[in-house]
Amino acid sequence: MRIYEADELISQLSIDCTIFGYQEKRLKVLISQLNFKGDFLALPAGFVYQNESIDQSAHRILTERTGLKEIYLQQFWVFGEKDRNYSKFMAQLFAFNPELKPNDEMGNERLTWFSKRFISIGYYALVDINKVQLNKSGLDHSLEWYDFNELPDLIFDHNEQTSKAYRALQLNLDENLLGFNLLPDKFTMKEIQQVYEAVYDRPFRRNNFQKKMLDLGVLERLEKKYTGANNKAPYFYRLKPSTP
Amino acid sequence: MRIYEADELISQLSIDCTIFGYQEKRLKVLISQLNFKGDFLALPAGFVYQNESIDQSAHRILTERTGLKEIYLQQFWVFGEKDRNYSKFMAQLFAFNPELKPNDEMGNERLTWFSKRFISIGYYALVDINKVQLNKSGLDHSLEWYDFNELPDLIFDHNEQTSKAYRALQLNLDENLLGFNLLPDKFTMKEIQQVYEAVYDRPFRRNNFQKKMLDLGVLERLEKKYTGANNKAPYFYRLKPSTP
DNA sequence: TTTTATTGTCTTTTTAAAAGACAATAAAAA
DNA sequence: TTTTTATTGTCTTTTAAAAAGACAATAAAA
Numbered sequence: 001m002r003i004y005e006a007d008e009l010i011s012q013l014s015i016d017c018t019i020f021g022y023q024e025k026r027l028k029v030l031i032s033q034l035n036f037k038g039d040f041l042a043l044p045a046g047f048v049y050q051n052e053s054i055d056q057s058a059h060r061i062l063t064e065r066t067g068l069k070e071i072y073l074q075q076f077w078v079f080g081e082k083d084r085n086y087s088k089f090m091a092q093l094f095a096f097n098p099e100l101k102p103n104d105e106m107g108n109e110r111l112t113w114f115s116k117r118f119i120s121i122g123y124y125a126l127v128d129i130n131k132v133q134l135n136k137s138g139l140d141h142s143l144e145w146y147d148f149n150e151l152p153d154l155i156f157d158h159n160e161q162t163s164k165a166y167r168a169l170q171l172n173l174d175e176n177l178l179g180f181n182l183l184p185d186k187f188t189m190k191e192i193q194q195v196y197e198a199v200y201d202r203p204f205r206r207n208n209f210q211k212k213m214l215d216l217g218v219l220e221r222l223e224k225k226y227t228g229a230n231n232k233a234p235y236f237y238r239l240k241p242s243t244p
Numbered sequence: 245m246r247i248y249e250a251d252e253l254i255s256q257l258s259i260d261c262t263i264f265g266y267q268e269k270r271l272k273v274l275i276s277q278l279n280f281k282g283d284f285l286a287l288p289a290g291f292v293y294q295n296e297s298i299d300q301s302a303h304r305i306l307t308e309r310t311g312l313k314e315i316y317l318q319q320f321w322v323f324g325e326k327d328r329n330y331s332k333f334m335a336q337l338f339a340f341n342p343e344l345k346p347n348d349e350m351g352n353e354r355l356t357w358f359s360k361r362f363i364s365i366g367y368y369a370l371v372d373i374n375k376v377q378l379n380k381s382g383l384d385h386s387l388e389w390y391d392f393n394e395l396p397d398l399i400f401d402h403n404e405q406t407s408k409a410y411r412a413l414q415l416n417l418d419e420n421l422l423g424f425n426l427l428p429d430k431f432t433m434k435e436i437q438q439v440y441e442a443v444y445d446r447p448f449r450r451n452n453f454q455k456k457m458l459d460l461g462v463l464e465r466l467e468k469k470y471t472g473a474n475n476k477a478p479y480f481y482r483l484k485p486s487t488p
Numbered sequence: 489t490t491t492t493a494t495t496g497t498c499t500t501t502t503t504a505a506a507a508g509a510c511a512a513t514a515a516a517a518a
Numbered sequence: 519t520t521t522t523t524a525t526t527g528t529c530t531t532t533t534a535a536a537a538a539g540a541c542a543a544t545a546a547a548a
Contacts, residue, residue, distance in 0.1 A: 207508085226514075227514090229516095230514055230516045230517090232512065233514060
């Protein structure tokens, strides 16, 4: 495992990723179950190499631990309490996994690494669960999407991080056009509305929502979408090519 | 100097403080001139001890380097580019101060410390220049308030940090009631309006501004303020005691 | 008593958001 | 072919909020 290469890493600094997923009109969060006995659920996380920016690091960590690539990741908060360390996690880990006792499999260097207090930079992203490809093979943990409103207990301050990430997500949904990343190249107004309803957890009015979206000035209307349903066919839209 | 106690500090992590100051209806920034030959202007900055939270650290650093105490400090961004290090600064420093050549006064430990890449957490605050007490004695640098619109070149990415801090300040002025910290316990509507005009760098309409402030529901009207001017006396206001 | 400068508050106007209304479909059912 | 159903796109109306305008009420000097 790479964490042994401690001198290539910045010590006491970690990155935690809150990955929101959109599926079937619901908002979820990607949680990894660590490969130990006991319930150790956590956000995808990792450490920063000397020769990469924190943004690059966040992307690499996410790819390594989930397979997700080319995701719009955004920093939102630094968690830096003085007692923010692995001690509680380690204690529970050893309680459930006595065979891991210190100085045993856990080498000395690794123990030193994890015994320190950690500053963590929180990143968040929003992805379409049906569009992205999780890579679960060869990982030392399993991955699962949990409903945002039914999150289990996570290790560390990861529950708190998720709440804070959710606030940042809501604040920036419009500004960063994140919602459009969740949809195919061509989408209907209803589809983009359902994204917003999932993120804000409330209904929007069809007429006013459509006006607001069109007034943003970033959408281009395409041909109609004939679904075969016995009603008027909606238009396809796409992000204007000029829009970043 | 404390930076020699490297094992008590978190390495490669720093904190930079953008302190906005309000005086005579203008917005300023507190800049320190480092005590070397050459123009080395910087934001007040420092490092994080193992046994303090990053918030505590920001406050301590600010106090140590400026004398400012009990200020509302807020984190706003992490700067973590991979080439973010002291090399350019060190090169210029040695160019202007050849007597400091490496392995001379700069001990080995200190050189190692500063040769690494640094992650920096940006904090900002807004204070009333007339109310706060700068302590310039015994410092290894001098302090000066610069007009926000006429900032000189700063070392590192400190100019960029200041711009980013300014955006955060504008976004949060209402929400955090920062503006009221700049005023005496009792203040007039005009005074609070001038704070807003300095921060947003634009005029507000007296009538609508007053309505907006009163509608916030955090102000309590007190007695009138008789200034001696030949016009109607304005009321004093104060923050309602219940308001945090 | 008049004048001047400023304040507090009202009304009017303008703009934006929310709600309501309805014609225009696309395809199934009659 | 016509009617019916479900949904969409776009209007109008209503409501709320922001901006602008208007003016009486001072406090003290002239």
